[in-house]
Amino acid sequence: MESAVFRRVFRLPFGVPVLASSLAYAALGPTAVLAAMPTCGGDTGNHFLGNGRSPSGVKGVYGEIEHLGQSLCTQSATKVGSWVLSWVSLDGPSTSGLDIYQVGYARCPQPVPAGPGSCPWNNGAAYFFAWYGRETGPCGQKYESGFLNLGSGPSGTYHFFQVSKIGNYYKIYIDEVFTGQQRIAWEIDDCWPGVSGVEWQNETLDRNDQGGGRVANPKGFHNNQYQDASGWHNANRALNSACDANSFPAHWHCVNSGSVARNFESWDDRVP
Amino acid sequence: VSVALPSKLPNGDIPPVSISKPSAGAADAFVKCHIGDQFSVEQVAGMGQVLSTKELLHYVPLTGREREFKEDVPAWVIQFRGDIPMRSGVWTDPVCIVTPDYFGFYATGPTKDYNAGTVETPEPPPSPPDKSLPPLVP
Numbered sequence: 370m371e372s373a374v375f376r377r378v379f380r381l382p383f384g385v386p387v388l389a390s391s392l393a394y395a396a397l398g399p400t401a402v403l404a405a406m407p408t409c410g411g412d413t414g415n416h417f418l419g420n421g422r423s424p425s426g427v428k429g430v431y432g433e434i435e436h437l438g439q440s441l442c443t444q445s446a447t448k449v450g451s452w453v454l455s456w457v458s459l460d461g462p463s464t465s466g467l468d469i470y471q472v473g474y475a476r477c478p479q480p481v482p483a484g485p486g487s488c489p490w491n492n493g494a495a496y497f498f499a500w501y502g503r504e505t506g507p508c509g510q511k512y513e514s515g516f517l518n519l520g521s522g523p524s525g526t527y528h529f530f531q532v533s534k535i536g537n538y539y540k541i542y543i544d545e546v547f548t549g550q551q552r553i554a555w556e557i558d559d560c561w562p563g564v565s566g567v568e569w570q571n572e573t574l575d576r577n578d579q580g581g582g583r584v585a586n587p588k589g590f591h592n593n594q595y596q597d598a599s600g601w602h603n604a605n606r607a608l609n610s611a612c613d614a615n616s617f618p619a620h621w622h623c624v625n626s627g628s629v630a631r632n633f634e635s636w637d638d639r640v641p
Numbered sequence: 642v643s644v645a646l647p648s649k650l651p652n653g654d655i656p657p658v659s660i661s662k663p664s665a666g667a668a669d670a671f672v673k674c675h676i677g678d679q680f681s682v683e684q685v686a687g688m689g690q691v692l693s694t695k696e697l698l699h700y701v702p703l704t705g706r707e708r709e710f711k712e713d714v715p716a717w718v719i720q721f722r723g724d725i726p727m728r729s730g731v732w733t734d735p736v737c738i739v740t741p742d743y744f745g746f747y748a749t750g751p752t753k754d755y756n757a758g759t760v761e762t763p764e765p766p767p768s769p770p771d772k773s774l775p776p777l778v779p
Contacts, residue, residue, distance in 0.1 A: 413755050
């Protein structure tokens with residue numbers, strides 16, 4: 370039932386069945402070889418590589434993200450924060466970035482014995498995740514949902530991620546299927562308040578985590594779109610231009626691509 | 642396992658949670674609050690189930706505006722101690738609360754964001770908590 374709702378909402382603007390493109394991508398084959406990354410630098414921070422838009426009236430975001438093996442920085446005796454994330458998001462108006470509802474891939478390091486880890490470990494394997502946060506405000510103290518582990522899918526292929534308002538809920542879909550993750554509309558409409566932007570991003574917690582794919586196989590974010598009251602629209606970035614965000618341009622690269630400029634390819638030149 | 646009392650406040654009438662033999666509800670709260678796959682029991686100062694969300698403000702410094710707790714339902718509460726790495730930064734002494742419909746972490750202590758290092762203090766509660774959660778027991 371949920372998937373049918375999704376299909377109706379999503380497929381109207383396109384005409385090309387998205388499942389067909391999924392199967393085509395699957396033929397590209399896996400690229401799960403992991404490279405050794407430099408020692409974690411201790412520059413713990415949210416580092417981004419990707420795009421964002423702030424169209425008025427936005428209420429949905431969609432992207433097809435390639436599932437590639439990506440390496441974490443190499444920990445030394447003193448453990449520091451580290452993660453590799455790739456996601457699409459709806460954003461609220463806070464300048465801190467905490468107002469965000471997102472879905473994508475996460476890979477996390479093993480927690481320090483008897484100490485906290487950066488994010489849920491999942492035995493080192495990448496997994497689908499969702500996450501929601503909000504700043505202190507009309508709905509009380511600052512809040513984070515924590516990483517929600519939504520399972521995993523095959524690597525070397527593309528998976529489809531969507532966050533959008535359907536009825537009285539903001540819902541998360543992976544590969545066209547409702548994940549069960551939803552926020553009742555007041556949480557976003559009242560607590561943020563309201564959606565002010567969308568993003569398609571790679572993110573690391575240490576700059577020596579791998580940002581994007583590798584030189585020989587950049588990580589694709591394809592068919593990036595946002596939704597407003599009139600329907601779905603292409604991300605529409607300038608063809609061959611650099612992506613909006615790049616926290617580590619010395620080694621990270623991101624170029625907008627595709628005939629309608631709704632794709633981008635991203636890679637870390639430390640990984641051949 | 643350290644089982645030091647989290648504070649000098651009197652314990653409420655809440656039974657302690659066993660680390661080795663948690664009830665089904667406590668085990669569910671462990672999972673939803675990532676005790677085990679991200680955080681360890683050493684970071685837990687106290688834990689228990691309040692029978693009504695109306696009791697939450699006796700135990701943790703929320704604002705009272707948290708809409709998740711408008712319904713009068715039982716809630717599991719995990720009080721963390723120390724600096725806890727979160728998605729947006731390091732939170733000191735946060736709490737994780739689990740109700741039948743909601744769960745997540747609330748910044749009831751100072752927070753320091755990763756990028757700018759900005760430190761924020763939480764909004765003061767209407768009145769300070771007057772009870773503490775019991776520490777975990779082996």
